[in-house]
Amino acid sequence: EPLLGMAAVPGAAAAGxxxxxxxxxETEPLPGDVHYPWLERKMQTAYTxxxxxxxxxxxxxxxxxxxxIAFCLLGLIRFRLETNxxxxxxGPGSRAARDKSAYEASFGPxxxxxxxxxxxxxxxxGSYIGTSGMPGIVTDANIxxxxxxxxxxxxxxxxxxxxxxxNVMLC
Numbered sequence: 191e192p193l194l195g196m197a198a199v200p201g202a203a204a205a206g207x208x209x210x211x212x213x214x215x216e217t218e219p220l221p222g223d224v225h226y227p228w229l230e231r232k233m234q235t236a237y238t239x240x241x242x243x244x245x246x247x248x249x250x251x252x253x254x255x256x257x258x259i260a261f262c263l264l265g266l267i268r269f270r271l272e273t274n275x276x277x278x279x280x281g282p283g284s285r286a287a288r289d290k291s292a293y294e295a296s297f298g299p300x301x302x303x304x305x306x307x308x309x310x311x312x313x314x315x316g317s318y319i320g321t322s323g324m325p326g327i328v329t330d331a332n333i334x335x336x337x338x339x340x341x342x343x344x345x346x347x348x349x350x351x352x353x354x355x356x357n358v359m360l361c
């Protein structure tokens with residue numbers, strides 16, 4: 191308190207003010223001074239009271255904080271980790287879920303459609319020219335290329351522990 195009282199003494203000069211605190215005295219206003227905005231005074235009062243509470247009753251504060259944290263953690267009792275990524279993106283009653291179950295009923299649960307994106311360049315040779323001026327994608331050569339790629343995928347095999355596995359055994 192003596193240091194705070196020094197700043198309020200009318201004759202005390204601020205550090206570096208020079209001529210003994212006459213005109214232009216730039217002392218800091220005291221915490222209860224009206225120069226502080228209303229909200230800042232209220233926050234100062236609240237934090238002062240909180241600090242005093244923590245200093246006077248530390249066990250009560252620790253117990254109260256522990257109980258607050260325990261209350262917040264009660265939500266973890268119902269916590270369930272979702273391991274099926276499809277349920278993260280699609281609701282169980284949505285149209286996409288119904289379409290997927292109908293698809294799996296028709297083709298089996300592990301049959302998946304793969305996409306292959308093809309494009310052409312202006313320098314490609316093609317007999318069909320589209321409206322954009324680019325050669326067409328669906329050509330006899332491209333269809334044959336796709337069938338050759340499918341044959342290569344079907345012919346893939348791997349060996350592990352002296353057992354050869356082919357694609358037909360996996361799907």
